[in-house]
Amino acid sequence: MPTYQAPRGMRDLVPADAAAFDGLQAVVQARAERYGFARIVTPAVEDREVFLRTSGLTSDAAGKEMYEVALHGEGTLALRPEGTAPVVRAFLQAGLHRSPQPVRLFYFEPMWRGQRPQALRFRQFWQWGLECFGAAEPAADVEIVAFTARFFAEVGLSAVELQLNTIGDDACRPKIKAALGEYFDKYRDELDDDCRRRLGGSVLRIFDCKNPHDRAIAADAPKTRELICDEDRAHFAAVTDGLDRLGVAYRVVDTLVRGLDYYTRTVCEFVLTDPAFTKAGEIAVAAGGRYDGLVAAMGGPAAPGVGIAGGVDVLLSALRQEGVAMRAGPKADVYVISGGGDDAADRLQLADPLREAGFSVGVDYSSRPLEKQLESALKHGARVAVIRGTPEARGGNVVVRDLVAKTQRVTRLAAVVTEVGRHVSRRVAPRLWTPDEHEPGAAGETPFLVDPADPKEA
RNA sequence: GCGGCGUUAGCCUAGUGGUAAGGCCCUGGAAUGUGGAUCCAGUCAGAGCGGUUCAAUUCCGCUACGCCGCCCCA
Numbered sequence: 001m002p003t004y005q006a007p008r009g010m011r012d013l014v015p016a017d018a019a020a021f022d023g024l025q026a027v028v029q030a031r032a033e034r035y036g037f038a039r040i041v042t043p044a045v046e047d048r049e050v051f052l053r054t055s056g057l058t059s060d061a062a063g064k065e066m067y068e069v070a071l072h073g074e075g076t077l078a079l080r081p082e083g084t085a086p087v088v089r090a091f092l093q094a095g096l097h098r099s100p101q102p103v104r105l106f107y108f109e110p111m112w113r114g115q116r117p118q119a120l121r122f123r124q125f126w127q128w129g130l131e132c133f134g135a136a137e138p139a140a141d142v143e144i145v146a147f148t149a150r151f152f153a154e155v156g157l158s159a160v161e162l163q164l165n166t167i168g169d170d171a172c173r174p175k176i177k178a179a180l181g182e183y184f185d186k187y188r189d190e191l192d193d194d195c196r197r198r199l200g201g202s203v204l205r206i207f208d209c210k211n212p213h214d215r216a217i218a219a220d221a222p223k224t225r226e227l228i229c230d231e232d233r234a235h236f237a238a239v240t241d242g243l244d245r246l247g248v249a250y251r252v253v254d255t256l257v258r259g260l261d262y263y264t265r266t267v268c269e270f271v272l273t274d275p276a277f278t279k280a281g282e283i284a285v286a287a288g289g290r291y292d293g294l295v296a297a298m299g300g301p302a303a304p305g306v307g308i309a310g311g312v313d314v315l316l317s318a319l320r321q322e323g324v325a326m327r328a329g330p331k332a333d334v335y336v337i338s339g340g341g342d343d344a345a346d347r348l349q350l351a352d353p354l355r356e357a358g359f360s361v362g363v364d365y366s367s368r369p370l371e372k373q374l375e376s377a378l379k380h381g382a383r384v385a386v387i388r389g390t391p392e393a394r395g396g397n398v399v400v401r402d403l404v405a406k407t408q409r410v411t412r413l414a415a416v417v418t419e420v421g422r423h424v425s426r427r428v429a430p431r432l433w434t435p436d437e438h439e440p441g442a443a444g445e446t447p448f449l450v451d452p453a454d455p456k457e458a
Numbered sequence: 459g460c461g462g463c464g465u466u467a468g469c470c471u472a473g474u475g476g477u478a479a480g481g482c483c484c485u486g487g488a489a490u491g492u493g494g495a496u497c498c499a500g501u502c503a504g505a506g507c508g509g510u511u512c513a514a515u516u517c518c519g520c521u522a523c524g525c526c527g528c529c530c531c532a
Contacts, residue, residue, distance in 0.1 A: 005505080005523055055532050065459095065530070082532040115530065116459075117523090194529080210528085260532050280526080287532095309532090339491060368486095374493040387492075401492070408492080 009115070009123025015329040020316055021126070023327030024155065025108050028128045031151055032106035035143065037130050040105045042086040044112075045069050048078040053298060054085040055260055065114040067123075079112035083129040083309055084294070091133055092300040101134030101303075108312075120283065120314050129288075129309035133295065136304040138235050141266045141290055142242030144308045148270060148286050149248045156324040157315065159274035160285060162249060165256035166236040167204060168228035169264040170293050176227045177203045187217045207255040210281070215255075223254045235265050262297065263289045266306065272314075276321050285318055286310030331381030332362030333424040337373035340389020350388060350398065350416070357417045358426030378403055384423045386416065 006012060013021055029039065051066060067079035080086050087105055090096075096103050108128045115121060130147060132140045145162065152160055168176050180203045188196060195209040207218050225236070243250055250268075258267050267289035271282045288308025295303040319326070334354060336347045344365050351361045362380050364373045370390065377385045387399040392410050400419045401408035411419040 008523065051532075065532095084532070111532090113531080114459090116528090117525090118527090119525070121531080208531090258532080259530080262532090284531090337492095370491045371493065372486095372491095376493095378494055385492085390491080399492085403493075406493085 007123070009117035009121075011122065011124075016326075017316075019329045020326040021312065024312060024316065025128070027155055028151060029106065029108060031147065031154070032130065035104070035130075035147055037104040037106035037132075040087060040090060040107055041109070042080070042090050042107070044110070045077040045079055046086050046089065048076050050085050050089050050298075051078060051081060054088070054262060054294060055082075067112045067114055080109070081111055081113045083107050083109060083111065083127055084131060084291070084307055085298070087129075087131050087307075088133075088295055088298050088300070088305070091131075092295070092298060097133070097295070097301055097303055102140065103133045105131045105133075107131075120277075120311075120317055122313060126312035127309045128312060129307060131305060131307040133305045134303050135306070136292065138238035138266075139242060140306050141235075141239045142246070144288060144306060145239075145243060145250075145268055146246050146248050148288075148308055148310065152270065152285075152315075155315075155319060156322060157285070157318055159272060159277075159318070159322060161251060161271050161273050163253040163256050163269045163271055164240070164243075164250045165224065165253055165267050166228060166232060166239075166265050167224045167257055167263060167267055168232045172227075172229040172232055173264075175229075176224055179222050179227050180204065180206070180224075183221050184217070190214075190217065202261065204257040205259070207257050208259070218255055224257075225252070225254060232265055239266055258287070258289055262291045262294045264292045265290045268308070270310070272318050274318065274321055277318065283314060284311075285314050330360065332360050333382060334359050334361040334384045334386060334420055335364060335373075335377035335380060335382035336361060336386045336388070337364045337370065337377055338387065338389035339370040341367045343389055346388060350386060350413075353417055354386070354420060357421075358429060359417075359420060359424060360427055374403075384420055386420065 032039070048066065048068065066081055069075060069077040069079060071077075087107060091103065091105070106129070108126070110124055110126050112124050114123060117123060130144050132144060145164075149162060167173075181199065184191065184199055184203065184206055188199065191199070191206070191214055192209070192211045195206055195211060195214045198205045198209075204224070206214070207221075209215060209218065225233075228236075240250070240252070256267055256269060257263075268287065269282075269284045270286040272278065272285055277283045286308055287310075288306070290304070290306040292304040294305055295301065316326070334351075336351045336354075338347055340346070344363070347363045347365075351363050354361045362377075362382060364376055366373065368376075370387070374385060383402065383404055385399075385401045385403055387393060387401060387408075390399065393399050396413050397410050398413060398416060399408050400411050400416065400423070402423045405423075409419060
């Protein structure tokens with residue numbers, strides 16, 4: 001047993017895990033770019049107030065479950081427990097509220113919460129998320145929800161259900177809370193202790209109570225969908241209509257509310273439906289909604305917003321449960337081995353041009369028998385072995401052997417890159433920059449096509 | 459944060475108040491220097507600390523970590 005263990009609720013992403021994470025990030029980030037959401041990265045820590053302001057002091061989680069960060073024993077920083085508040089802070093600090101609206105942002109970052117760990121509940125976990133500021137239109141709600149539905153379909157998550165509800169906006173909230181308070185007050189004596197506490201404050205959260213009897217009471221409560229104002233109703237109708245048009249399936253769940261008070265109008269959750277995940281209640285793999293008052297609450301101008309965030313750890317677990325193949329750890333396609341004894345420098349020299357040409361190349365450093373090196377090349381996942389230091393490979397030649405086809409060819413050193421290329425493909429190397437796709441001709445067509453219908457210039 | 463149940467090697471799994479067993483993986487070797495097989499060998503363990511005991515991996519306590527239920531789930 002190792003002397004040290006990872007801190008409670010935190011885990012290492014060993015190469016197999018990290019590869020799956022990388023694959024998922026690449027997929028969600030590429031989709032974000034296709035939808036016009038640009039990545040934003042904020043610090044792992046923020047002033048505690050950033051979270052307290054948004055989450056509200058009513059929420060236990062905001063206070064008790066936050067990791068506080070101290071420097072020399074003092075400080076007011078906390079590890080980020082969620083993504084929205086820091087993004088709002090950065091949005092305001094960078095003056096993005098004065099850039100063309102709406103502003104669409106994407107993130108993929110670790111979060112920390114001091115909650116008791118259980119399966120799929122970690123103290124450090126990863127979330128991807130979208131935030132859209134400056135758009136009050138229901139189309140913005142539709143877009144982030146559709147993004148998520150399409151994303152899950154793309155990666156192969158099928159055992160998932162989209163739940164939707166509307167809880168009205170700030171103007172309407174008092175009316176809704178009053179109506180619900182009046183209803184639940186009639187059952188004050190029947191609600192369990194934890195639930196009754198919510199009667200005083202977050203009345204909406206009574207819908208989240210676990211006690212079966214409480215749930216039965218909540219099931220008969222007035223529906224927020226019916227208590228909301230006309231404008232809210234029209235907004236929600238436009239959201240559901242937009243999803244219908246895109247063919248995104250959803251279920252309206254009258255008892256769906258969110259943990260925080262800053263949500264307005266649309267709330268949504270993507271819930272796992274595989275029996276493996278429903279034993280202990282529903283597990284959300286993504287959740288979000290509209291928060292039209294949040295930017296103002298953070299000290300900014302009145303700017304509407306809507307966002308969604310999803311748990312990466314949960315999603316990966318669900319995908320594994322469904323048997324979706326994950327990107328494996330990087331394996332060398334080519335392995336350089338030698339029967340020539342202590343000639344590691346020669347092997348590196350042989351590997352170098354292959355690597356520069358884009359191949360993934362591992363080198364055996366040892367002087368073990370050739371058989372052992374071949375075996376090792378196979379175990380490292382190589383498809384091709386480049387062999388030097390054997391009788392056939394003399395006088396500026398090497399052997400390029402296909403380990404799967406079990407065929408080989410003696411090749412001149414100068415032709416190794418070409419020969420290897422016949423058996424494995426080059427890796428796509430990322431670029432530091434991309435050409436300007438808006439330049440005429442960038443897409444391959446002739447710039448300034450002449451339309452015969454256009455009036456000729458004089 | 460509260461309660462319950464757990465922790466034997468890198469992984470999986472036995473067993474025991476008195477020398478801790480096996481499989482996989484890994485490493486080396488054999489036959490051969492062009493292969494994952496086979497054979498032989500090797501490395502590696504009772505989470506940590508304390509207590510009871512002649513003796514503790516085994517019984518008890520504390521701590522760490524995990525799982526389950528609460529709390530909470532931004």
